[in-house]
Amino acid sequence: MAYIGLDVGTTGCKAMVVDTCGNIVDYCYKEYNLVFPRPGWVEINPSEVWESVCSVLMRVSLRYGSEVKAMSIASFGEALVFLDKYDRVLDNSIFYSDVRGTDEVDDINQRIGKAEVERITGMPSNPMYSLNKLLWIMKHKPGLYREAHKIFLFGDYIAYRLTGERRIDYSLASRTMALDISSMSWSFEIFDGFSIDAGKFSTPVPAGTIIGSISSSAAEELGLPKALLVIAGGHDQACAALGAGVINPGEAVDGMGTSECITAAVNGPFKGTSLYKNNFCCEPHLCRDTFITLAFNTTAGAVIKWYRDAFESERHRECLADGGSIYRLLDSECGEEPSPLFLLPHFAGSGTPYMDPFASGALLGLKLDSGKRDIYKAVLEGICFEILVNVELLSECGIEINEITAVGGGARSDVMLQLKSDIMNRPVKTLLAGESGIMGLAMLCAVACGDYPDFKSAAGAVVKTGKVFYPRDEYSKKYREKYEVYKRIYPALKTIFV
Numbered sequence: 001m002a003y004i005g006l007d008v009g010t011t012g013c014k015a016m017v018v019d020t021c022g023n024i025v026d027y028c029y030k031e032y033n034l035v036f037p038r039p040g041w042v043e044i045n046p047s048e049v050w051e052s053v054c055s056v057l058m059r060v061s062l063r064y065g066s067e068v069k070a071m072s073i074a075s076f077g078e079a080l081v082f083l084d085k086y087d088r089v090l091d092n093s094i095f096y097s098d099v100r101g102t103d104e105v106d107d108i109n110q111r112i113g114k115a116e117v118e119r120i121t122g123m124p125s126n127p128m129y130s131l132n133k134l135l136w137i138m139k140h141k142p143g144l145y146r147e148a149h150k151i152f153l154f155g156d157y158i159a160y161r162l163t164g165e166r167r168i169d170y171s172l173a174s175r176t177m178a179l180d181i182s183s184m185s186w187s188f189e190i191f192d193g194f195s196i197d198a199g200k201f202s203t204p205v206p207a208g209t210i211i212g213s214i215s216s217s218a219a220e221e222l223g224l225p226k227a228l229l230v231i232a233g234g235h236d237q238a239c240a241a242l243g244a245g246v247i248n249p250g251e252a253v254d255g256m257g258t259s260e261c262i263t264a265a266v267n268g269p270f271k272g273t274s275l276y277k278n279n280f281c282c283e284p285h286l287c288r289d290t291f292i293t294l295a296f297n298t299t300a301g302a303v304i305k306w307y308r309d310a311f312e313s314e315r316h317r318e319c320l321a322d323g324g325s326i327y328r329l330l331d332s333e334c335g336e337e338p339s340p341l342f343l344l345p346h347f348a349g350s351g352t353p354y355m356d357p358f359a360s361g362a363l364l365g366l367k368l369d370s371g372k373r374d375i376y377k378a379v380l381e382g383i384c385f386e387i388l389v390n391v392e393l394l395s396e397c398g399i400e401i402n403e404i405t406a407v408g409g410g411a412r413s414d415v416m417l418q419l420k421s422d423i424m425n426r427p428v429k430t431l432l433a434g435e436s437g438i439m440g441l442a443m444l445c446a447v448a449c450g451d452y453p454d455f456k457s458a459a460g461a462v463v464k465t466g467k468v469f470y471p472r473d474e475y476s477k478k479y480r481e482k483y484e485v486y487k488r489i490y491p492a493l494k495t496i497f498v
Helices: 046-067 104-111 114-121 130-140 142-147 154-163 170-174 188-193 216-222 236-243 301-311 313-322 326-332 372-396 414-424 436-448 455-462 473-486 489-494
Strands: 002-008 012-019 024-031 068-075 081-083 150-152 167-169 203-205 210-213 229-235 251-256 260-266 291-297 342-344 362-364 403-407 428-431 465-469
Touching (some): 002 046, 002 236, 024 046, 046 154, 046 216, 104 114, 167 170, 167 229, 170 229, 229 236, 236 260, 236 291, 236 436, 301 313, 342 372, 342 489, 372 414
Parallel strands (some): 002 068, 251 403
Antiparallel strands (some): 081 150, 210 229, 260 291, 428 465
């Protein structure tokens, strides 16, 4: 028997079939596009996402459909899907990085209170969350809200299309900035404060809850078993943490992709202010009675791609023609010693702790003898330094990260992982199966179906450690000295670019 993990991402969705031992036996991926109707506006088409979901599910069902007994869904957060009373999509969804909702931060803080919002929801007041986008819609597109019979995030929207049931797990619901993380129910203080009908939203449930069986029409269309169970999944970062075995406080996963996100398990709910003043959240984990916090850099792998396109486009084309990889070539040329240059990776604003949408990147220390290798090494170092800023601030908040599990595309580079270990002065381990989000979904299915008694047992069976990188004292000392300089760059630039 096997499970399907469906990961609905920002630029594409993937479906994987995973057996009960954690082996990936089939895989399919399909891209879709973000939409940019105006400067600063970012949207995604729910109908296009659903069509892509159908495509990948039909593909994996061809070979293993009869063996699958459950599936679960991970998705990005914040973006809302509006359906009318006939279940028709009413409009594109506003993406979290869309500038709309910025003015609504003040509305929320004035009506509810910044500290009260943080206490109720575990979310630092920020325009990225669904509540801000919804308030913008109610101001500027009131007819859309009135016509909406149901409002979803993408995880529960896909589950609804498959089952007809409206359930959303706690982790995804918390990304709205409207979930009370003490009662794990919608906050009527927030909804009533803005005359929002909570009945339009799905019912919050724990991750791993059996939402229901797939509908007969969906099963027939997609070629899936009629007895297939759909299990409540979660926010993609929470799923990645679970699939990496991050269950106990002190454990963390580092998702290294276009952006980079450290997801750390914490005790909670967190009621203090030190977490929120640095824009860290307190989000329900998929494991009951446990929470996670997120620390992220919006441009990590994106900066490496920028370097590739700006400095190595010709060699990149040559590598592609030869069937090679420009990244492996660049890594092979990367020296052991620290670069004499500094790079600030705020190429699309900053993530935590600053959450400064107007921040910009910087390359400092250039001299006449500076070369491309110096710049490339500075890019890698800057990405690691930025995450270390966050890890140290988490430590000041009482959240210690003793070991990091690296997943995602960046985790395929031994050079990057050794550098990360040296800079952060912590062990960095990899997983044999890099798709930790899918593994988290498989674990949810396995526990819900009774194949494992709990997540700890499931993790012991399916989470398999690969290479481990340990800090080297000689280089950790050198990078510590360089890091002390790095920390002064953003505050200094802030006084120039105002």
